[in-house]
Amino acid sequence: MTSKPDLTTLVNRLPQPPHPLMGRRPGAVALPDNIVCFQRRAASELNRPRRGRALHHRCVLILALRTAVTVCVDDRVLRLGAGEGLIVLPFQFHHYLHPQSESMLWLFVTFDLADTSQLASLRFKPFPLTPPVQGVATEFLAAYEQEGRESDLPALLLALLLARVRRLARTPRRAPLEPEASPGVVMQVNQLAQKGPERSGIKQIAHTLGISPSHLRARFRASCGVSIGRHLRRLRLEKACGLLRLTPNRVSEVAEQCGFNSIYHFSRAFRAAYGISPMQYRHADKR
Structure with a gap:
């Protein structure tokens, strides 16, 4: 195996620049925000805090350090080793199924990201924890543990870690295992719901999919164990969480963007779901 060049070798390779004031420019970089790290050391902890399938507006980075577990994402089933x-x-x-053993060690990093299109190439695609990925992950966790809340270093290192992972997306994609029952219905509903409140009603979605509302309700409940009405309401609230965190929009504007008829109904639904008001949620990390 060829060893990596050291700093002296790399410096010696550098050519003279054609123009000393004109160099490389970075692309648009969106830094992760509102970062939370935690671990799971027992398989029985994986589907907590709530049993069943999780759904939220945040990105989740999973690093499986020990023990294989099946990860079900939408209608795909992936064995993460x-x-x-x-x-x-x-x-x-x-959600998670069929752990290889009860004892495990997985890292979870959840975060908000204003532009998630940069991660689209990683959808349904496990990646290896190569030495460069593990190295940056170690630096990131050390900074997360040691730096203060106002430090930019954890966000910068997480952005670097995601960039490392995106480079691995160029490798051939591993095929998922068998799809779950009712393949595609959850993904189709989510895609239609995210196009706007005017297209996210049960009747509108059923019409787009070419089935009756009652058939859509039955298929959706069979697929994920919750009613489609409850799921759509939760989607709207999760979208609101992202808008409150990542945009300066007024609460009334967020309510309208998420399909609520009034700020009163929005605030009541938000408090019932999360235990705090939309404004308290927006300022929760600024105390």
């Missing part, structure tokens, strides 16, 4: 990682994008159903 030790030494592999996975990105779960916003508004994707996900």
Whole structure:
């Protein structure tokens, strides 16, 4: 195996620049925000805090350090082995099955990202925890543990870690295992719901899919165990969480963007779901 060149070798390779004031420009970089890290050391902890399929507006980076577990994302089933990682994008159903053993060690990093299109190539695609990925992950976790809340270093290192992972997306994609029952219905509903409140009603979605509302309700409940009405309401609230965190929009504008008829109904639904008002949620990390 060829060893990596050291700093002295790399410096000696550098050519003279054609123009000393004109160099490389970075593309648009969206830094992760509102970062939360936690671990799971027992398989029985994986589907907590709530049993069943999780769904939220945040990105989830999973690094499986020890023990293989099946990860179900939307209608795909992926076996995530030790030494592999996975990105779960916003508004994707996900839960965990068939752990290789009860003892495990997985890292979870959840975060907000204003532009998730940069992660689209990682959808349903496990990646290996190569030495460069593990190295940056180690630096990131050390900074997350040691730096203060106002430090930019954890966000910068997480952005670097995601860039490392995106480079791995160029490798051939591993095929998922068998799809779950009712393949595609959850993804189709989510895609239609995210196009706007005017297209996210049960009747509108059923019409677009070419089935009756009653058939849509039955298929959706069979697929993920919850009613489609409850799911759509939760999607709207999760979208509101992202808008409150990532945009300066007024609460009334967020309510309208998420399909609520009034700020009163929006605030009541938000408090019932999360235990705090929309404004308290927006300022929760600024105390």
